[in-house]
Amino acid sequence: MADEKEIQGLPDRIYDNFVESTVFITGGTGYLGKVLIERALRVLDVKKVYLLIRSKKNKSPQVRLREIFANPLFQKLRDLKGEKIFEKCVGMEGNITKTNLDLSEENREILKSEVEYVIHSAATVRFDEPLRQALLINTKGVQLMLQLAKEMRKLKCFAHISTTFCHPEVKVLEEKVYRSKRHPERLIELIDWFDDETIGSMTKTLLGGVPNAYTFSKALGEDLVADAMDTIPAII
Secondary structure: OHHHHHHHHOOOOOHHHHHHOOEEEEEOOOHHHHHHHHHHHHHHOOEEEEEOOOOOOOEEEHHHHHHOOOHHHHHHHHHHOOHHHHHHEEEEOOOOEEEEHHHHHHHHHHHHHOOOOEEOOOOOOOOOOOOHHHHHHHHHHHHHHHHHHHHOOOOOOOEEEOOOOOOOOOOOOOOOOOOOOHHHHHHHHHHHHHHHHHHHHHHHHHOOOOOOHHHHHHHHHHHHHHOOOOOOOOOO
């Protein structure tokens, strides 16, 4: 087993890959997203971070971005590198549940031409989320993100943030994708075709023993990423 000195002498391959790179992060307003942004700026020395942020309560993405950086989490970064470090972050108006992520043509082209790493963290984590909303965010949102990633000309890795709760029926999880019994594309079509009442009446049958819509929709999202691994560099 390698001792501490041997480990310290090894090259930092994560840093070497990310230094001076351009990263696109979703879910940046959430807890995990904030941690990812802070680490990218403080530890990885990235060149630029694009953030997908939707307007909320009449607050523009720029205003919401300033609110993110006001969080105490960023104080150490501020002390080390000053306010100028935050200029590396660019908020882009968008929504992971909308066609083309609701991005402007200009912003979509910027992402397609510049981004090297995608970290898809956006998700609903409510265990009591209605099925339609869970599928819209956690499954269709992944589909829309993958569509954009496939057009990114410099893409080195699409990293999808998932959960260990995807397959609660499996007692010991190995490092592999466990396929769902349902087809994600068909479930996405279903929420486009049927109203809330109809989907609500079908929920128990569709879940098929899965405890809630959250775990169900996240598992389907993993299926989509696994399918995309044939065409883009992707990890879960």
